[in-house]
Amino acid sequence: MTDTRDPLCSADAPILPLSLKGAGYTVAGQTLLQDITLRIEAGRRLIVMGANGAGKSLFLRLCHGLIAPTAGHCDWANGAARPQAQAMVFQRPVLLRRSVAANLEYPLTLMGLARAARRETVEQTLERFGLSALANRPARLLSGGEQQRLALARAWAMRPQVLFLDEPCSALDPSATRIIEAMVAQFSEEGITIVMTTHNLGQARRLAEQVAFLHRGRLIEHCSAAKFFAVPETPEARAFLAGDLIW
Amino acid sequence: MDSPFATALSLIASGDAALMQIIGLSLRVTLTAVLIACAVGLPLGAALALARFAGRGVVIVAFNALMGLPPVVAGLLVYLMLSRSGPFGALALLFTPTAMIIAQTLLILPIVVSLTRSVVEDLWAEYREQLRSLGAGRLRAVPTLLWDGRVSLLTGVLAGFGRASAEVGAVLIVGGNIAGHTRTMTTAITLETARGQLGLAVALGIILMVLTLTLNAAAWWAGQWARERLG
Numbered sequence: 020m021t022d023t024r025d026p027l028c029s030a031d032a033p034i035l036p037l038s039l040k041g042a043g044y045t046v047a048g049q050t051l052l053q054d055i056t057l058r059i060e061a062g063r064r065l066i067v068m069g070a071n072g073a074g075k076s077l078f079l080r081l082c083h084g085l086i087a088p089t090a091g092h093c094d095w096a097n098g099a100a101r102p103q104a105q106a107m108v109f110q111r112p113v114l115l116r117r118s119v120a121a122n123l124e125y126p127l128t129l130m131g132l133a134r135a136a137r138r139e140t141v142e143q144t145l146e147r148f149g150l151s152a153l154a155n156r157p158a159r160l161l162s163g164g165e166q167q168r169l170a171l172a173r174a175w176a177m178r179p180q181v182l183f184l185d186e187p188c189s190a191l192d193p194s195a196t197r198i199i200e201a202m203v204a205q206f207s208e209e210g211i212t213i214v215m216t217t218h219n220l221g222q223a224r225r226l227a228e229q230v231a232f233l234h235r236g237r238l239i240e241h242c243s244a245a246k247f248f249a250v251p252e253t254p255e256a257r258a259f260l261a262g263d264l265i266w
Numbered sequence: 267m268d269s270p271f272a273t274a275l276s277l278i279a280s281g282d283a284a285l286m287q288i289i290g291l292s293l294r295v296t297l298t299a300v301l302i303a304c305a306v307g308l309p310l311g312a313a314l315a316l317a318r319f320a321g322r323g324v325v326i327v328a329f330n331a332l333m334g335l336p337p338v339v340a341g342l343l344v345y346l347m348l349s350r351s352g353p354f355g356a357l358a359l360l361f362t363p364t365a366m367i368i369a370q371t372l373l374i375l376p377i378v379v380s381l382t383r384s385v386v387e388d389l390w391a392e393y394r395e396q397l398r399s400l401g402a403g404r405l406r407a408v409p410t411l412l413w414d415g416r417v418s419l420l421t422g423v424l425a426g427f428g429r430a431s432a433e434v435g436a437v438l439i440v441g442g443n444i445a446g447h448t449r450t451m452t453t454a455i456t457l458e459t460a461r462g463q464l465g466l467a468v469a470l471g472i473i474l475m476v477l478t479l480t481l482n483a484a485a486w487w488a489g490q491w492a493r494e495r496l497g
Binding site for chain 1: 392399400402496
């Protein structure tokens with residue numbers, strides 16, 4: 020896999036770091052995220068961990084701008100409310116009922132790329148992700164692993180500075196998981212900032228550079244992965260990690 | 267006297283001019299009405315699916331109820347609008363094919379709107395986050411959702427076509443069943459049966475049945491094909 024991207028995204032002002040200041044999210048009287056303060060620096064691989072219901076997915080949606088904080092702020096470095104140079108890969112990707120190539124082209128059209136530029140980017144992306152042979156296949160008929168690969172390719176084609184991934188491998192078998200992990204690592208090497216949730220500790224250890232640990236809607240630890248896995252500070256994190264050892 | 271079926275078959279086989287003229291007019295009126303209803307109803311239904319405003323529920327219920335609007339009542343309404351003393355009387359449209367197109371559009375529109383709303387609403391629930399993430403707002407989502415719902419929407423459009431081509435009340439009232447001008451398959455069947463001229467009535471009945479059957483078969487095959495090809 021060679022890096023064929025042109026320096027298009029570097030022409031845009033850097034959107035990172037993303038600063039959350041006392042960010043919270045309350046809906047129908049229930050506080051689901053509370054008082055979250057952290058900075059997501061450019062070029063990092065941040066893994067967001069926590070038990071089910073801790074607010075990991077919501078945290079990603081808040082960062083990505085799919086929901087607005089009901090308390091505090093989420094501020095991008097370039098001052099935009101929701102910068103374009105970001106993308107998200109969902110647990111179950113929603114692919115349009117069109118061909119693989121058309122799925123790749125769709126967000127590029129939204130970004131206002133001219134037809135020739137779109138075609139070129141689609142071509143590059145298909146090739147880079149090994150999807151050329153599937154270009155004309157209906158996206159919905161791909162296997163689960165192929166669908167997630169296409170979702171990652173679609174996100175990459177948007178030339179994001181930061182990529183959010185919400186449990187991208189939870190529905191995949193081990194080999195498909197390995198492929199996705201390799202892609203994420205590759206993206207990171209290219210300089211794309213990664214913010215990813217996972218409940219798979221093995222995956223977290225393989226990919227994390229930094230860890231944010233959520234517990235009941237609060238950010239209770241945020242440190243380097245090495246430190247988090249060696250000497251977690253909070254009893255909740257220790258229990259969470261111990262749970263993995265028992266399994 | 268020959269059996270009406272024999273007469274009917276010979277009329278069809280010989281391509282009887284009067285018969286062909288009636289079929290042609292019926293298709294022209296109904297297809298035009300379907301086209302107009304789609305041009306208005308598809309975006310309107312999609313907008314209704316995505317928009318949130320006070321009274322939205324009332325509008326949805328109204329369109330659902332209008333799907334059951336009796337054709338004679340639709341005909342009566344259009345008649346009142348177009349009759350010489352009505353608000354659009356000056357246009358002199360009553361008893362023309364245009365009047366029939368208006369009446370049939372009124373019959374088809376609620377079907378297209380309601381079905382589109384329901385299909386697009388379901389798709390939106392599934393696509394919403396992903397489309398927002400990709401950068402599509404509500405307005406931009408409309409054509410995307412309509413295109414991705416195309417197979418289900420086709421069924422609704424064909425249902426609309428079926429309703430319009432089968433109804434007699436509306437076109438009879440606003441068209442007047444004038445031979446060679448506003449006589450459609452259904453109004454002709456009504457008239458010819460009343461006159462005891464069963465041959466032409468049966469011929470038109472057969473054509474209508476074949477048309478309906480063909481359309482439904484086409485819709486079913488299209489659905490099957492799309493499920494296999496598009497997932």
